Amino acid sequence: EKGSFDHFMMKEIYEQPQAVRQTLAGRVDPAAGSVDLSGAGLSPDRLRSFERIQIVACGTAWHAGLVGRRLIEAWARLPVQVDVASEFRYGEPLVDGRTLTVAISQSGETADTLAAVREARRLGSPVLGIVNVEGSSLAREADWVLTTKAGPEVAVPSTKAYLTQVVALHLLALALSRVERPEEGRMLLQLPQRIEQTLAMEPRVRELARQLAGQSHLFYIGRGLDYAVAMEGALKLKEISYIHAEAYAAGELKHGTLALIEPGRTVVALATQEALRTKTVGNMVEVKARGGRVVAVTPDRPDARKEVEVAADALLALPDAPEGLLPVLAAVPLQMLAYFAAVERGCDVDRPRNLAKSVTVE
Ligand code: F6R
Numbered sequence: 099e100k101g102s103f104d105h106f107m108m109k110e111i112y113e114q115p116q117a118v119r120q121t122l123a124g125r126v127d128p129a130a131g132s133v134d135l136s137g138a139g140l141s142p143d144r145l146r147s148f149e150r151i152q153i154v155a156c157g158t159a160w161h162a163g164l165v166g167r168r169l170i171e172a173w174a175r176l177p178v179q180v181d182v183a184s185e186f187r188y189g190e191p192l193v194d195g196r197t198l199t200v201a202i203s204q205s206g207e208t209a210d211t212l213a214a215v216r217e218a219r220r221l222g223s224p225v226l227g228i229v230n231v232e233g234s235s236l237a238r239e240a241d242w243v244l245t246t247k248a249g250p251e252v253a254v255p256s257t258k259a260y261l262t263q264v265v266a267l268h269l270l271a272l273a274l275s276r277v278e279r280p281e282e283g284r285m286l287l288q289l290p291q292r293i294e295q296t297l298a299m300e301p302r303v304r305e306l307a308r309q310l311a312g313q314s315h316l317f318y319i320g321r322g323l324d325y326a327v328a329m330e331g332a333l334k335l336k337e338i339s340y341i342h343a344e345a346y347a348a349g350e351l352k353h354g355t356l357a358l359i360e361p362g363r364t365v366v367a368l369a370t371q372e373a374l375r376t377k378t379v380g381n382m383v384e385v386k387a388r389g390g391r392v393v394a395v396t397p398d399r400p401d402a403r404k405e406v407e408v409a410a411d412a413l414l415a416l417p418d419a420p421e422g423l424l425p426v427l428a429a430v431p432l433q434m435l436a437y438f439a440a441v442e443r444g445c446d447v448d449r450p451r452n453l454a455k456s457v458t459v460e
Contacts, residue, residue: 107253115290120247131280133272148198154214155202164326166267174274184210193223204259205456206234295417307438319348320368323425331432339440361389370424382409
C-alpha cells in the first residue's frame with residue numbers, strides 16, 4: 099500500500115535507495131571492488147567471449163539501455179548497439195553467436211521485447227535478460243537472467259525499475275571489462291546513500307515544478323550520459339503530466355531545434371560531467387539569448403555552480419558525489435519534477451491516460 103505517500107509513484111521514488119542496495123547486494127565485493135555475476139549463471143570467461151553487445155528494450159528500459167551502451171563501450175571497450183525492441187527486427191539485425199543480446203524489461207512481459215529476444219535467439223545470439231519480475235516470460239526465455247531487485251512496481255511510470263536497470267548495466271559493464279576496475283565497483287556501493295541525499299531535493303523540485311506546470315512544451319538537453327538521462331526525464335514528464343517534452347543532445351540544438359526557443363520556453367539542461375560542462379553551458383547561453391528559461395542540473399560544488407549559474411535561471415543542485423554517479427542521481431529530481439508537475443495539473447499520476455503497466459501487444 100501507499101503508506102504515507104499520496105501516490106505509488108512517489109513511494110517508489112523513495113524506495114530507490116533500497117531497490118538499488120538490493121540490486122547491488124552480493125554482486126560487488128566491497129574490498130576488491132570486483133563484480134560477480136555468477137548468480138546469473140554467467141562465468142567471467144563466457145562473458146568475455148562476446149565480441150559485440152546488442153541491447154533491446156522499450157520506453158524507459160530503452161533509456162536505461164542508452165546509459166548501458168556508454169558504460170559498456172567505455173569500460174569493456176566493446177561495440178554496443180541499442181535498439182527499440184519494436185524496431186529491432188526491421189533492421190535485418192547483425193547478431194550472431196559472438197553477440198550477447200541484452201533484453202531489458204521491468205515486467206518481462208513486453209511483447210515487442212519478447213519478439214526481439216526470439217529473433218536474436220533464432221539468429222544464434224544468446225540472450226541475457228535484465229528483468230524485475232522473476233518467473234516472467236523474459237526470465238524464462240532468456241539464456242541468463244540478471245534480476246533487478248526493485249520489488250513490485252505499481253505506478254505506470256517507471257522509477258525504481260529504471261534506476262535498478264541502470265545499476266544492473268553498470269554491473270554488466272564492469273563484468274564485461276577485461277581489466278579490473280575496482281574504483282568503479284566501489285563507487286557503485288555508494289549509490290544507495292547518494293540517492294538518499296538526492297531525495298532531499300524534493301522541496302526545491304516541487305517549487306520549480308509548480309512554476310513549470312503551466313507550460314505546454316519543455317526541452318531537456320545534455321551531452322553523453324546526461325543526454326541519455328535527459329531522454330528519460332522528458333518521457334517521464336510527457337507520460338504523466340501530458341506536457342510535451344523533447345530531449346536533445348545539447349550540441350544538436352543549433353542544428354534545428356533552437357528555432358523553437360522563444361521567450362519563456364523552458365529548457366532543463368543537465369550538466370553533471372565536468373569535461374562537458376563548458377560546452378553545455380555554451381548551449382544554455384544560446385537558449386538564454388533567445389529569451390528561453392534555463393533550469394540547470396549540476397552538482398553542488400563551487401566550481402560547477404559558479405560556471406553554470408551564469409547561464410541558468412534556476413538551479414537543481416545534486417549532492418556532490420563521484421562524477422560517475424551524478425547522471426544516475428540526476429534522474430531522481432527529473433522523476434520528481436514530472437511527478438509534481440503532474441500533480442499540479444491534476445493528472446492521475448499512477449495511472450496516466452492511455453497507458454498500461456505492461457504492454458503485451460506488439
Ligand atoms: C515509462 C514506462 C514504459 C516501460 C515500457 C517497457 O515510465 O514504464 O516506457 O518502460 O513499456 O516496459 P517493461 O520494462 O516492462 O518491458
